[in-house]
Amino acid sequence: MSIGNSPDDNSPEDARPFDGERADDSASERLSIGRALRQARIAAGLTVDDISHATRVRIVIVQAIEQDDFAPCGGDVYARGHIRTLARAVHLDPAPLLAQYAEDHGAGAAPTPANPLFQAERIRPDRRGPNWTAAMVAAIVVVIAFVGFTMVKGGDSGNTAKPPAAKGPETSSGRPSSPAPKSSKPAQKPEPTDSAIAAAPRDKVTVQVSATGGRSWISAKDHNGHVLFDGLLKQGDSQTFQDKDKIDLVLGDAGAIELYVNGKKIQDDFQPGQVERLTYTKGDPVTG
Structure with a gap:
């Protein structure tokens, strides 16, 4: 539709x-x-x-x-x-x-x-990023001030003794426990499985839109025609929409988009630069 x-x-x-x-x-x-x-x-x-x-x-x-x-x-x-x-x-x-x-x-x-x-x-004002240069200068000034204050205070007290090293928590045997080794393998994002599909609410339609092949403008509306999202998805970004009856989509570059409807990946062969108008309901995707 x-x-x-x-x-x-x-x-x-x-x-x-x-x-x-x-x-x-x-x-x-x-x-x-x-x-x-x-x-x-x-x-x-x-x-x-x-x-x-x-x-x-x-x-x-x-x-x-x-x-x-x-x-x-x-x-x-x-x-x-x-x-x-x-x-x-x-x-x-x-x-x-x-x-x-x-x-x-x-x-x-x-x-x-x-x-x-x-x-x-202009519909949306430009957003300015944080001023990292000013932040770095401020951090350096704070560090220099702290080091100078520490040196002056240490010279006045005349105490050159080193503070005792901090001890870790001890076990029942009296020996400090060693920290648990950290895994060197980064956590991997699991692919959607049958359990994930079953977890999608059956009384609603759930649509996930991911810009995996590049950036694309998308528009999403609910069953009343209210706009849920209208804007540009950069590569790697994703949006998830839910409604009790249906979700209407317009994909500006369907070839760059990956869709999951009610937890199941849509296998349509969208071409790069192709504009698609799609509608999904609680019974989608239809199998058979």
């Missing part, structure tokens, strides 16, 4: 020509940037809503770019960034499109001033 899309996401209007397409084809030897992106999106079986979720570019901007209207982007810098992002999402080489944009809009001209409201279009 496929996830339902909004009626306007990929309506028959996508198949209509632009107003300029009714003119003589000989007047233009190449596709416009917007038309090239739109045709590639339709060929990939993606809607405008799919592209907006996958790239985090607002729907109104995606629609404007496909109409060769770059004003809503907020400036040349942002327009180039959106063109590059949309091209990669529909498996196009962004370099020719960026060159065409520079030719049409002037590569040497001063960049258009950025719209101050453009920053509000």
Whole structure:
């Protein structure tokens, strides 16, 4: 079962020509940037809503770019960034499109001033990592201060005697016990077994999505259509979803994904770059 899309996401209007397409084809030897992106999106079986979720570019901007209207982007810098992002999402080489944009809009001209409201279009703020350099400097200062304090205090007391060595716990025989040897083999993560499959709740549907072959954008919804997850899984990441009736999935790159449904691995032959819309219920996977 496929996830339902909004009626306007990929309506028959996508198949209509632009107003300029009714003119003589000989007047233009190449596709416009917007038309090239739109045709590639339709060929990939993606809607405008799919592209907006996958790239985090607002729907109104995606629609404007496909109409060769770059004003809503907020400036040349942002327009180039959106063109590059949309091209990669529909498996196009962004370099020719960026060159065409520079030719049409002037590569040497001063960049258009950025719209101050453009920053509000970002859906998620950038996350900054911890400042490890400052942390290391602070740690070194603390160590130096502690060593200096210890040396000064030791010189004042004049006590050069070494403190007694700490003793470990003694056994009944009076000899200190030796620590237990540690295993040199790292713990291995067990593969799902029949017992793990049996442990999956029978009154719910459980779906585990793992990005084992690379990164992929995924979307997961419950039986009411509520979004459980919508974002990018990096290689090695995984997400687990549960619902009482069903889980609806959209996989942006199904070839990079490994699925376990109700504790059992799905053996579908997904291809790299393939977009898949899947639905799983409590009775899946069906055997036989």
